[in-house]
Amino acid sequence: MHTKSWTRIFSVKKLMKDMCECFLDLGSGSTAELNATPPTDPSETHVNVDGSISTEVGFTAAAPEITKLPSTSIGNDPDKQIEQNGFANMESESLPVVSNNHSAADDAEDVAKGQESLKISLVNEVNSECPPSFNYIPRNAVFQNAYVNFSLARIGDDNCCPKCFGDCLTSLKLCLCALQSGGEFAYTTEGLVKEELMDECIKMNRDPEKRCLLYCKECPVERSKNDEILEPCKGHVERSFIKECWLKCGCNKQCGNRVVQRGIKHKLQVFMTAEGKGWGLRTLEDLPKGAFVCEYVGEVLTYSELYNRVSQSSNKNEYAHSMLLDADWGEETELKDEEALCLDATHYGNVARFINHRCYDPNLIEIPVEVENPDRHYYHLAFFTTRKVKAFEELTRDYGINFDDDDDDHLVKAFECKCGSRLCRSIKPSTSKCVLRIYIFFLFFASNL
Numbered sequence: 001m002h003t004k005s006w007t008r009i010f011s012v013k014k015l016m017k018d019m020c021e022c023f024l025d026l027g028s029g030s031t032a033e034l035n036a037t038p039p040t041d042p043s044e045t046h047v048n049v050d051g052s053i054s055t056e057v058g059f060t061a062a063a064p065e066i067t068k069l070p071s072t073s074i075g076n077d078p079d080k081q082i083e084q085n086g087f088a089n090m091e092s093e094s095l096p097v098v099s100n101n102h103s104a105a106d107d108a109e110d111v112a113k114g115q116e117s118l119k120i121s122l123v124n125e126v127n128s129e130c131p132p133s134f135n136y137i138p139r140n141a142v143f144q145n146a147y148v149n150f151s152l153a154r155i156g157d158d159n160c161c162p163k164c165f166g167d168c169l170t171s172l173k174l175c176l177c178a179l180q181s182g183g184e185f186a187y188t189t190e191g192l193v194k195e196e197l198m199d200e201c202i203k204m205n206r207d208p209e210k211r212c213l214l215y216c217k218e219c220p221v222e223r224s225k226n227d228e229i230l231e232p233c234k235g236h237v238e239r240s241f242i243k244e245c246w247l248k249c250g251c252n253k254q255c256g257n258r259v260v261q262r263g264i265k266h267k268l269q270v271f272m273t274a275e276g277k278g279w280g281l282r283t284l285e286d287l288p289k290g291a292f293v294c295e296y297v298g299e300v301l302t303y304s305e306l307y308n309r310v311s312q313s314s315n316k317n318e319y320a321h322s323m324l325l326d327a328d329w330g331e332e333t334e335l336k337d338e339e340a341l342c343l344d345a346t347h348y349g350n351v352a353r354f355i356n357h358r359c360y361d362p363n364l365i366e367i368p369v370e371v372e373n374p375d376r377h378y379y380h381l382a383f384f385t386t387r388k389v390k391a392f393e394e395l396t397r398d399y400g401i402n403f404d405d406d407d408d409d410h411l412v413k414a415f416e417c418k419c420g421s422r423l424c425r426s427i428k429p430s431t432s433k434c435v436l437r438i439y440i441f442f443l444f445f446a447s448n449l
């Protein structure tokens, strides 16, 4: 324990790396701090809410409501072909619409193509870049090997609240679903995540040093590498779950413990960021703290399926749109391949694929939400606001990237962060901090001579 905390405070490798960066900085006379662009003040942004744009749009036709996606040969081939179930024809016939014609304008008016209860517009007032081509899906869809079984028979009476009626939130007795959300209802009667739960989630996410990590006995991430020697698990952040009422519960559809399953309820817009982060997502209305914004939707893949996609791809940033469903990893002795799941929104996804990263103090946080599946291998990743958010503010989340390390296992590869946070993790240390670190470095070596 003592050694662990000492290595956390003093990492020789990190110190050497910082020193090299500092020497380079001193030589060039520039620091990332000086280069960091502050985020645009939302109040100064001119927004075209009606969705009219001057760009071309390249969205493909939306996927039908399916729970199984066909096998795809997605990889480094830009002309990806979908091989089975006649999807190849559907794709090539409707792909891609890249012109300033009527359907492009329609796409800009509603990125979701009518599949959400609200239209989600798209604007680009910064450059002439076209939005990426992807299939909008409002709900997760299983790709191939992932084991996701929504059978009612799998939900035991202690995994739902069959004896409840009406609205569980207003009932005097705590329902069985609430007991699985840490012993209380996660939501207020206004449909917001309760303050205490939100603050606990923020604390768990904010400081990587204080995160509680769960370790798998045999980690699917390491297993996928197929190396001769299986590396130990690097750990998965422990998270609080929300359990929502569902089909087998006795309450009605309007029950206050059903929020994420109702879908997007606040007006959102995809827009081109001015800071060079590419496309981003913003709210068009003021949001209170704890409000549900959207869930991260994509193809449900096993980790090894995702690993194969990434390793076959020549563009290492292509899979920046994927997230692990690892909140439960490390709880069991051994996780089977088909139970170690992740979401990939690269080719099929929803608006969440546009959410950019902000270090330390983003205005969104992801919380695992259990709706259909009692085993927690599969769950929904839902984004809620961490504070009040003003209309036209960009919505951001912390990807959990450590810009210092060459973290090869992270699905999103490190980029030059332009989040503008005062506590941005990719900002190199200032000259004074640098001098101090050099001093500590020499002290350390002197004391070891």
Ligand SMILES: C[S@@+](CC[C@H](N)C(=O)[O-])C[C@H]1O[C@@H](n2cnc3c(N)ncnc32)[C@H](O)[C@@H]1O
Residues within 6 Å of the ligand: 132, 276, 277, 278, 279, 280, 317, 320, 321, 353, 354, 355, 356, 357, 358, 412, 413, 415, 416, 417, 418, 419
């Ligand atoms: C999930 S995508 C987010 C949407 C993306 N901006 C787009 O145009 O599709 C993640 C990618 O967005 C970019 N990005 C996200 N946050 C950023 C940040 N704070 N600074 C710079 N680039 C960022 C990086 O290229 C990253 O790999």
